[in-house]
Amino acid sequence: AAGVIQSPRHLIKEKRETATLKCYPIPRHDTVYWYQQGPGQDPQFLISFYEKMQSDKGSIPDRFSAQQFSDYHSELNMSSLELGDSALYFCASSPRVASYNEQFFGPGTRLTVL
């Protein structure tokens, strides 16, 4: 079965650079979620989209922005990168925005900021 696809899988950036992470949800899933997991930490919710509109917002820094496109893929844009942004970034998708839905996670993008 098709899974959530994230690209790139690994990314190395310098401080103050920008980064764009991409997420392709499972076909027919219209809701996308972004999570950040620092080293040894639990995943933290950043932001979610349903039908291309922001549906929920968590602890996403102002330096980050995200959007969902007409084909339901999503991009997380990160600017003025800081060392503390080094983390695993997960995208998850679900069939529709509903709190009883299971979220299917992608393999993650490992971002390293030097």
Place this chain on the structure above:
Amino acid sequence: SQQGEEDPQALSIQEGENATMNCSYKTSINNLQWYRQNSGRGLVHLILIRSNEREKHSGRLRVTLDTSKKSSSLLITASRAADTASYFCATTSPGGTALIFGKGTTLSVSS
């Protein structure tokens, strides 16, 4: 963590033994889910229990939920070396969709 604590933080057992992990949360929930994460990799959904359910089974997994105590437990029976991973509980609040994760339990199963 926004959620609460998982207990224990680390657990080491032998193959064939049972492993029990506990999770506590702070707010009202709509459901509680358990996820597994192999080292530095993606999160795999294990089981979901709704707030009006008390117990659920899936294969070697048994999950209980006590909403009065705001706690849940995950039991893995007859553990295998392949069960070695970190286990996280995650909740969604009524009206919310974001998963709020606990700190996780690192399980090590040796053969």
